[in-house]
Amino acid sequence: MTRDQFSKIAYNGLWKQNTALAQLLGLCPLLAVSTNIVNGVMLALATILVMAMSNLAIAALRNLIPHEIRIPVFILIVAALVTVVDLLFNAQLHELYVVLGIFIPLIVTNCIVLARVEAFAAKNPPLDSTIDGIFMGFGLLWVLALLGGLRELLGNGMLFGGIDMVFPALSPIRILPESYPGFLLALLPPGAFILLGCLIAWKNWMDARAAERARRKPPVAGEATAEAGA
Template sequence: MATKSSSEIIREGLWSNNPALVQVLGLCPLLAVTSTVVNALGLGLATLMVLMGSNLAVSLIRNFVADSVRLPAFVMIIASFVTCAELLMQAFTYELYQILGIFIPLIVTNCAILGRADAFASKNSPLPALLDGAMMGLGFLAVLVVLGGIRELVGQGTLLVDMNLLFGPAAADWVIRPFEHYPDVLFMVLPPGAFIGLGLLIALKNGIDNRIRERRKANAPATVTSGSKRVRVTGQIS
């Protein structure tokens, strides 16, 4: 398997192969906990930690595990890191841990994590595997936070509410209220709002990708046939 360059790994994790917008994996926690930014950030950081740790561990043992027990070994590694994340949240962000509830242990079943362990980490050396886990985790985290921000702003008219649950009492005043006397839009806080918000983000990404492809196609060099010779013409063709 040809090793990907660092720039390719970064681009795929953050954009071209984003686990939430392209692979559409991990939708259950993504849609369930993104009613506020702090919930999305808490789950996203836990997922990032598990992705990086499991990718690194899987890469380190890739030459010592038989194919017959490969997947069970990967699941055990992922479950170990999820347990570590769960214990850390219980120790330092207990109230947020209670809010996220079952969705922290359910990181074990996140297809994005097991998929990266099997598709990339098990076939590459530790450093590329660690970078892949970091970029995939950051890509997933970014979608969580953006979706959480949209739902919180439209649904409640606030941003960064209850950030003290994650960053302590100093973050209690971080809340932003851009609108006065905002009527709550319950629809965006409920699950249907999550589906619509995610659909809009996917549509936005696809629209940006299409614009980029059209611009590259318009600026691509064209080949013009002149008699028996082929002439390469650069520049935009109108």
């Protein structure tokens, strides 16, 4: 893998083809668990682990899987890996496992995982596929962390609620004064939709600004000479 290929995969996963803001996949867990940073980040880490391992396994076996039964085989591989992650969470982070509930097993049916397996891992080498799975997962992670942080801050004026379930020595951080009454809408599903819509609008605005700057950028000397000669 060249540096340019790595950069393209990373850029696609983190920004251009961001699963939450561009492809709008996995909205159910995205909106349901993003009530705080900890829940969102931990579910995203579980998804990253599943995506990386499933992309690696399917890319390595892609030439051995008959095309006609590829989807059932893909789901079987993903389900086996999700079961491993689910058992790990139950054993090591039981309190958080109870909070996340059904959303860890539902990674099996998450469109993010199946879409990347079908669109990328089934057509590319194992290393490229593993890196693609990791960066697609990190694209989901930063959106979940940002959305969870915004909802948590607006909802109750704190950050990192539930961090003690992961690191018992730590405690949540109060950002706004104790007198802050809280904004309940931010913690409810309508608030999640509104904030996600704002993030999507922000991404589209950033992309439009980048496109406008690229359009206005003067051509380099070599390109200008080539155009003049043509």
